[in-house]
Amino acid sequence: MNARTPAATPVQHRLEALxxxxxxxxxxAVIVPSSDPHISEYLPGRWQGREWLSGFTGSVGTLIVTHDxxxxxxxxxxxxxxxxxxxxxxxxMMKIMxxxxxxxxDWLAANLPDRARVGVDxxxxxxxxxxxxxxxxxxxxxxxxxxxxxLAPIWPDRPALPAAAVYEHDPAFAPISRADKLAHxxxxxxxxxxxxxxxxxxxxxxxxxxxxxxxVNYNPVFVAHALIGLDSATLFIDSRKVGAGVEQSxxxxxxxxxxYDTLAAALCALPPDGTLLIDPxxxxxxxxxxxxxxxxxxxAVNPSTFAKSRKTEAEAQHVRAAMEQDGAALCEFFAWFDxxxxxxxxxxxxxxxxxxxxxxxxxxxxxxxxxxIAAFNANGAMPHYRALESSHAVIEGDGLLLIDSGGxxxxxxxxxxxxxxxxxxxxxxxxxxxxVLRGTIALSRTTFPRGIKSPLLDAIAxxxxxxxxxxxxxxxxxxxxYFLNVHEGPQVISYYAAPEAHTAMEAGMITSIEPGxxxxxxxxxxxxxxxxxxxxxxxxxxxxxxxxxxTLCPIDTRCIERTLMTAEDIAWLNAYHETVRxxxxxxxxxxxxxxxxxxxxxx
Numbered sequence: 051m052n053a054r055t056p057a058a059t060p061v062q063h064r065l066e067a068l069x070x071x072x073x074x075x076x077x078x079a080v081i082v083p084s085s086d087p088h089i090s091e092y093l094p095g096r097w098q099g100r101e102w103l104s105g106f107t108g109s110v111g112t113l114i115v116t117h118d119x120x121x122x123x124x125x126x127x128x129x130x131x132x133x134x135x136x137x138x139x140x141x142x143m144m145k146i147m148x149x150x151x152x153x154x155x156d157w158l159a160a161n162l163p164d165r166a167r168v169g170v171d172x173x174x175x176x177x178x179x180x181x182x183x184x185x186x187x188x189x190x191x192x193x194x195x196x197x198x199x200x201l202a203p204i205w206p207d208r209p210a211l212p213a214a215a216v217y218e219h220d221p222a223f224a225p226i227s228r229a230d231k232l233a234h235x236x237x238x239x240x241x242x243x244x245x246x247x248x249x250x251x252x253x254x255x256x257x258x259x260x261x262x263x264x265x266v267n268y269n270p271v272f273v274a275h276a277l278i279g280l281d282s283a284t285l286f287i288d289s290r291k292v293g294a295g296v297e298q299s300x301x302x303x304x305x306x307x308x309x310y311d312t313l314a315a316a317l318c319a320l321p322p323d324g325t326l327l328i329d330p331x332x333x334x335x336x337x338x339x340x341x342x343x344x345x346x347x348x349x350a351v352n353p354s355t356f357a358k359s360r361k362t363e364a365e366a367q368h369v370r371a372a373m374e375q376d377g378a379a380l381c382e383f384f385a386w387f388d389x390x391x392x393x394x395x396x397x398x399x400x401x402x403x404x405x406x407x408x409x410x411x412x413x414x415x416x417x418x419x420x421x422x423i424a425a426f427n428a429n430g431a432m433p434h435y436r437a438l439e440s441s442h443a444v445i446e447g448d449g450l451l452l453i454d455s456g457g458x459x460x461x462x463x464x465x466x467x468x469x470x471x472x473x474x475x476x477x478x479x480x481x482x483x484x485x486v487l488r489g490t491i492a493l494s495r496t497t498f499p500r501g502i503k504s505p506l507l508d509a510i511a512x513x514x515x516x517x518x519x520x521x522x523x524x525x526x527x528x529x530x531x532y533f534l535n536v537h538e539g540p541q542v543i544s545y546y547a548a549p550e551a552h553t554a555m556e557a558g559m560i561t562s563i564e565p566g567x568x569x570x571x572x573x574x575x576x577x578x579x580x581x582x583x584x585x586x587x588x589x590x591x592x593x594x595x596x597x598x599x600x601t602l603c604p605i606d607t608r609c610i611e612r613t614l615m616t617a618e619d620i621a622w623l624n625a626y627h628e629t630v631r632x633x634x635x636x637x638x639x640x641x642x643x644x645x646x647x648x649x650x651x652x653x
Contacts, residue, residue: 059138062139065120065139065141068103068204069115069117070204071200071204072169075195077169078116078117079116079167080168081112081158081168081175082100082114082115083112084101084110085176087174088273089250090269091269091535092266092267094209094211096211100122106122107135110127111132112154116161119142120140120141120142121143121144122144123144123145123157124143125145125146126145126524127432129145130431130570155183159192164192166192168183168187168193168194169195169196169198171196171198171201172196172334172335174336175196175334175336176333196336196339197336211288212265213265213290214263214265214291215293216263216287217293218261218299220460223368223460228260228300231258231259231354232258232283232305234357235247242350243325244325244326246277246320246327247277247353248277248328250334251333251355252271254352254354254355255276257354258276261296262533263291268417268536269419269534269536270416271534271535281304283305284307285307286310286316287309287310292307314337318341323344323346324346325348326341326347326348327347327349327350329351332352358532358534359559360558361558361560365462369600372414372461373580373602374633374637375412375414375459376409376412377601377630378412381634382408382638382642386404386641392446395444397442397443397444398426398445400445402437405422405424412459414459419456422453423452423455423467424455425437425443426444426452427449428572430469430574431572431574433522433523433568433576445472448473448474448476449475449479450470450471450472453469454578461533462532463530463532463534463536464580464601465530465562467578468603468606469483469576469577470608480610481518482520482567482569483577483610484609484610484614485520486515486566486576486577488616489515490577491622492514494597495618495622496596499594501555501556501593503551503553503555504527504542505545505546507526508543509545511526515565522565522567522568525544525547526544528542528561529541529559530561530562541554541555543561543562543563558583560580560583561580562579562580563581578601579600581600581601582597583595584598605623605627620653627652634646
């Protein structure tokens with residue numbers, strides 16, 4: 051009897067349909083990036099085409115499909131996850147190595163025939179990526195066809211555009227007015243010699259207009275574009291999302307509303323001899339294509355990107371208050387965890403439910419700031435692991451539990467990673483934990499010149515980890531917004547990033563510090579705090595900054611191998627725990643208070 055032929059998977063059916071659409075359109079390859087018209091990290095369902103086609107649920111990855119090949123390019127954070135999720139789909143995992151961010155472009159240039167045609171939806175293709183593609187493909191006569199959306203004919207149940215209501219950021223927590231923010235942007239436009247400025251990134255829009263929304267998971271933003279002139283501003287948005295009160299408030303500040311789908315016509319109507327300020331990292335090739343070809347384009351980082359990264363002292367005070375509420379919620383959660391672990395059945399999914407519920411009881415809380423990572427033992431070795439109903443671990447026995455979580459509060463955004471013992475941690479686990487902690491402490495204690503390029507700070511956190519013979523494949527730190535995106539530029543602490551001028555560290559920036567060690571199949575450790583750049587004085591050598599640690603939650607001393615700690619390490623940890631205890635005690639009681647007092651004892 052013949053063996054039964056395995057049934058085709060949904061992914062295989064979708065790839066077959068895509069290849070049919072490719073033949074109809076006369077293209078030889080298709081690029082499906084993880085992006086939308088706003089270069090968002092978390093995508094509304096309508097633009098989650100890469101996930102729909104491939105079945106890979108990670109937040110980053112580029113899918114390329116030809117008539118006889120399909121490959122998904124992912125970086126080291128996702129190799130284990132992608133290998134598992136792509137199994138049996140016919141899609142090959144392609145590893146992005148350090149320094150090879152454009153590996154998929156190199157593959158296209160090397161493997162497509164001369165004069166081939168590459169299709170991509172230009173409205174979701176970043177301008178910088180499009181320029182890199184054209185530069186790589188044009189020498190061989192390969193054409194980039196960017197005015198087609200091949201998902202449209204094959205995705206019958208594609209989600210509609212999100213329609214959540216837009217609301218004003220509570221004025222009590224928005225110390226800079228909309229009028230002042232627009233004036234700041236216009237001053238930057240004048241300085242650059244621009245008459246118009248196109249803004250597509252959703253966190254920039256939310257910041258400029260002092261509005262918030264719920265169109266994107268975890269980030270309180272809304273889908274829109276804006277075209278700002280020297281004496282006018284238009285917000286292109288679904289009008290059904292804007293109530294009469296918000297519309298009138300915008301009108302008072304000279305902001306007009308227009309339908310989301312009329313941006314192309316508005317760009318086309320701009321004066322051909324005018325000047326348009328754009329940020330090539332924050333606008334897409336297809337959206338910009340509507341502007342007159344003769345119009346002069348001035349390229350620079352969005353003025354709002356710099357401005358919103360530098361929190362005012364009033365904003366910093368709100369963030370400190372939000373951190374106290376977040377820390378109190380974590381005390382409640384960890385007190386519960388210590389009480390039930392290895393006594394009741396709990397899973398990684400339980401952790402997400404309990405930690406979210408603890409935050410939800412706190413004033414000012416609105417939603418998680420990203421999907422909680424609760425990873426036990428081997429699952430912790432995947433930096434962006436996500437527990438699912440279909441695949442998750444029961445937390446029992448001995449080992450380490452890594453929890454990376456955060457909350458959106460009206461007065462700030464939080465992001466914290468802690469690792470706690472389950473049962474008895476091994477000596478090897480304690481050594482790794484202590485090594486990572488020393489990396490966190492090393493960077494947290496650093497004083498540095500104002501204006502230093504943020505990627506250059508990365509080696510300070512990695513030094514103790516490198517010394518142990520280990521490393522990690524993600525950056526050490528990312529910027530964090532103010533009741534906005536949990537990942538915010540322009541600063542990034544990562545030696546994978548280029549130390550460009552726009553990455554300079556300035557006072558008021560909030561950044562994560564999160565080194566780690568990951569041992570595949572065994573465990574993962576990451577310890578993360580958020581820090582604020584504050585003034586550290588001026589000397590004959592210039593101005594200096596230091597980090598103020600904002601995150602308030604004990605670091606579990608049960609996982610520490612004390613003999614590996616220096617006197618300076620111990621002094622920092624004890625001082626940090628004293629601050630945590632003092633700041634959080636007024637906000638906790640009962641079991642949470644007892645847990646806090648126990649976990650902040652000096653070592």
